Amino acid sequence: MNLSSRFALLLAALAWLAPVRAAVDEADLLPIDEAFALSAQASERGRIEFRWKIADGYYLYRHRTSVQPADGAFTPAGELQLPPGHAYTDEFFGDVETYRGELLAVQAGTAADGATAVTFRVRYQGCADVGVCYPPHQQVLTVALPAGAAVATGPADIDAALARLGGISRVEPLPGTAPAVAGAPLPEAQAFRFEAIVTAPDRLLLRFTPAPGYYLYRDRNDIAVGAPGARAGEPLWPAATPFNDAHFGDVQVYFDQVEVPLPLLRSAAGEMPATVTATFQGCQTGGICYPPMTRTVALRLPPADPASLGVADVAPVAGAGTFLVTLLLALLGGVILNLFPCVLPVLSLKVLGLAQSGESRAQARRQALWYTAGVLVSFAALGALALALRQAGLALGWGFQLQQPGVVAALALVMVGLGLSLSGVVTFGVGLTAVGDALTRRSGAAGDFFTGVLAVVVATPCTAPFMGGALAWAFAAPPVLALPVFLAMGLGLALPFLLIGFVPALASRLPKPGAWMETFKQFLAFPLYLTAVWLLWVLAKQRGADAVGLALVGAVVLALALWAWERLRWHGWLAKLPVLALAAVVVWLVAGVQQLPPPVRADAAAGADDAEVAPGTARPWSAERLAALRAEGRVVFVNMTADWCVTCKANERTVLSGDAFAAALERAGAAYLKGDWTDVDPAITAFLESHGAVGVPLYVVYPRQGEPVVLPTVLTEATVVQALDAAAR
Template identity: 55%
Template sequence: MKWLHRFLALCALTFSSLPALAFTEADLLPVDQAFALSARADGRDGIELQWKIADGYYLYRHRIAVAPVGEGFAPGPLTLPEGHKKHDEFFGNVETYRGQLRAVLAGQADPATRSVTLEVRYQGCADAGVCYPPQKRRIEVKLPPGELTSAAPPSGLPRAPALPGAGPGLPGLPGSGMEALPLPAEQAFAFEAIVGDGNTLLLRFTPAPGYYLYRDRTSLALEGSKDIATGMPRWPQGRSHHDEHFGDVVVYFDQAEVTLPLLRRQTAPANITLVATFQGCQTDGICYPPMTRRVKLALPAGKVTPPEQASAAPLPIQPLSGNARPVPSTKTPVYPDASAENDNRSVPPPQRQNLLWVLIAALAGGLVLNLMPCVLPILSLKVLGLAHSGESRARARSHALWYSLGVLVSFTAIGALVIGLRAAGQAAGWGFQLQQPWFVAMLAYLMFAIGLSLSGLFTLGGSGGLGQSLAARNGPVGDFFTGVLACVVASPCIAPFMGTALAYAFAAPALPAMLVFVVLGLGLALPFLLIGFVPSLARRLPSPGPWMETLKQVLAFPMYLTAIWLLWVLGKQRGVDALALVLVGATLLALGLWWFERSRWRSHRLGLGLSSAMLVLALLPVWGVTRLAPPRAAAAEAGEVAYSAQLLDRLRADNRVVFVNMTADWCVTCKANERHVLGSGEFRDTLRRVDAVYMTGDWTNEDPAISAFLKQHQAVGVPLYVVYGPGAPPTVLPTVLTQAIVEDALLRAAR
């Protein structure tokens, strides 16, 4: 019953996470409604503060601090009640408050003091998984009259630096003790972009009264044209300010008009989208998370940017520091979606590789393919049949050459397809064929049919079974298509150490790239070539006998297992309906092959025709699979976040360590690494030790964002593992992982 308990636990976890999945930033209460703060003084020896906390929200005890502003009140200790103890994923063992909180700041007021201004700091979160940034409020408290002995104030909390010209509250609210509720981001910070000419844009940032904008927290990028990029923006003079979070910065209280040059490699008009990410604050109030605006623009014809000006680059986002850092993790990020352009400058340039070594690696990879469970049954029977067929050496060489030609032609076709896709501007990596559900379904059919033939349900040629039909008895055409078959069934079994050769082929010019694919095919065909051309090797093989029939039947089972694996991949791509359709099709396929075999040996023409119609009917489920939509994306596992270029940019701006795992369900190496390394407790412990974010991208189906990420890192496909750390270029890990490799990369990134 363990499986039932696990299933019920999974269901409970899924339903419990639905509110968080449905919760967006728009559902978040304004901070002063979530945590309503008030204060009063019943005497001159202490001040009581009270927070009314909305349902579904809570405050951290250790994030609460209170201090008087100015002279006239000597503060004592702040008394807080005992809170609810819990282990927080960000702060460790903490105490939290819900519903209501009363705190008392002890102290003594000078005889002449009639009111005290307090600076109150606190931080809280919503149960839905969103944490507010640390808050700072100033509140004025009227004191009752009285004559008390004054005392020198002990040292308290330091007063936060104020912006030049900013008072204790917003203009128009003197003596209110509380700032106005913050405006929505769209009202607090207006933004527009205007086309000046084909080579410049005019950007207009307009903070509302009582708000200001950071200059160096702005990032600009263009979408829609790979031949147009942003240059260095020309900002007007701003106001210098020493910020408690970001250091010495430049801010704007009034409207700022920014000229943005465009770097062009072509003159034609273009439709583009400007993506602007920026950040600002309310005076003596909250600081907004980074916000992103998109403006679609119709750009007229322009001039090509001279080479000496093309090196200009937009201002980068400055890293967050101090308490202003948002709290990222499995919780929903406080900031909205962004689409900042990937920082390609941080990716190490591809290393120049010696073509000879690449070809050697390709030849070795092709050789290893012969040991894969998809190819081994076909090759074994072909080799044994050739070795013991009793034909002349000339005929043996002919069989080997035609088989090799089939392999080489197939690999050449694959190389031509890859080069064509690359020339068309489409990002293609190895495994792109397995992203097509119809191909996966047909491949499952093929594996299943080969298994049925090896099991004796039907034969592909005349009498003697599959082993003989795949060997000498089929002639040049049979040998050629056996080579094609070996190439096709090898496609899901590419060994991980072929990545070096394939990475070179996917990035090299057309001629060297094609040469790599040809040598890969040569490696696959080499064992059969050697058997055909070196008789002494054939003589070393075991003598024929009844054991060959037993071997043929045993080799059927790897084909069945491969077919099951492909069906599992198809289910991940198009859901359980696709799985059921192909199972029905496989049943029709088996029935048609069985019927065809019986009718062929009995010379029943009607049976041959009906069985052939049954085989054609078995293809209809494949068409049905192509009509199904992909299933809804599964929620990320606990401790993971789904890949997003925008979220990755924000985490890197926050100086977080990030481990990116690009994977796919059809990638055997990916699943092995996830089971033995990335799914282990040691890996999770290392993530916690360095406060790293684990980000996963699923490339099982086509995903342009992941394809762009792979291309950015010169990756031929998945798996791809990249570790990011503060102030350092990303580190790409090997395709086969160990715990030592992963731990070393994370610890280095955290330094």
């Protein structure tokens, strides 16, 4: 037997061994009596057999199959005897057993003396492989009892027997439900139409249109607006029709077209693109019930009146009191930011500078003031730029500059350059000392100012406690109120060094200048190198290995330029032209990093479906997936993170990767969704804004019922476990 023959034989064997599961197109769904053809017979007076012929591409649930006598002529002996089913994880009921092809169930018991036929109520439920589940179905079957041999009864014989017993209907809907609709179910796109239009700068109109014979649930929906400066308010649903539904009991539904006004809460006045995403659910009257459907419509919001924008969109209380509280929160957040590891390398430089001032109180005050000036100017500039870009319609939040790969690469090279300076490869400012004492002080002031700028840039990956609420308030407030909030945050970051510079008792605690300072200076180069490595890791996540390669080439060229500068600094500007050429190469390499496309993320492809995952394992976040899970009544834990967010990574390492978190998820039956804001993502920005956040991390727990709960920025195991346990109740 040649190789091709063996391969063909292997394929044939695999095909024979594989379970048969025919694909069913949603447009070709069978009526329930054809998908699950039921018949019954009595093989003997005390044994009734119920047989379902299940069409290909359909399955029955074991736990939703039952039989009950309907006329008192038969007394069951125990439960209905069902064979073991196939284990299956179902999107509607979780871990279940199902039947395909055929099901034979047996009800043993005793028939009444003299009875010639018995009547049963048979209930069952099944689904099609396309993801459509039929509602619970009920049939009334009458089975003739044999005197000796078994007498089989098909549908025609059953109808005749029912007629003899007084005309009991063979197929009977469940109590309280509407009559069945004739015909095969429509595809969901035809059964339910969705439209959205802009009616005002701050209002949309949503229109849902069920086809005749279909209805839409009022309370099983989720509406989200994706826009950089707007979020969805509360939809204004009109009155609905009370209805007893086979799936959810007493509900409110719409049988006809319904129009729903949707207010928009805007924090940006400019014209902007937007998407409205609606997730909803509906059923065929007396027929199938569709799984949650998600539709997205792209819109463009017109400019809004700036006077109509209010801080009440984010802050529940307005007025001078709220403004002062926000300033205090911003100040405290800035102070706490000094304790975060992202700021440590730059603060080490500042400590060295203050120690170098020695006994000179005036020098210490100058350094503290110039450092504070650099911090305040940087906070104000970042805040003003972010507000301006959001007003222009861009989906940006706090830390937006680190979403740009070119900025990340440039920062990494800055860290390398500073590290080389501390390591002694180049000494900035030495050539200016001969010009005079005034220029020496000016050079020192510029260095202190630049240190403050650098502290702000590297601090934005961290979000300290109290910062989140203050930033959210500022991003929704008018600029005249927002800028003081950014300045208060900067003042908090600079406050420890202001105190050292102006409080003699604190300044006197600094170590005395000495030979140790050179060793300490060289040691400080290594935290800067590690910061550069971290930034290159972020760059790899954003733009892949090619970007890291360009950045590393840029680092080598930068080192060469600094080495050349150190040797040519005394030979005039002509000799320094090679240095300028090398600097141009560095700029060109950084620009090349910005142009690279993002890599394909493997986790997004692996998590594209809702396959079961191990407890504690996250699936990629999307508005559609979140809405579908909420429609199922699941507890959901959402983690909005970014690779450049130091606070995010610390929480994931210490809390969200632990056994306690995984156990709490499993206990609550919770789904874990993770959104990645490493790059600009308008959908995630809109989600952040909808929860009063303008940056990451953001942790939200959605309970089975009720409003979502936002967790603190810095997590503890106890906080997360308690929130998940409460959500599952």
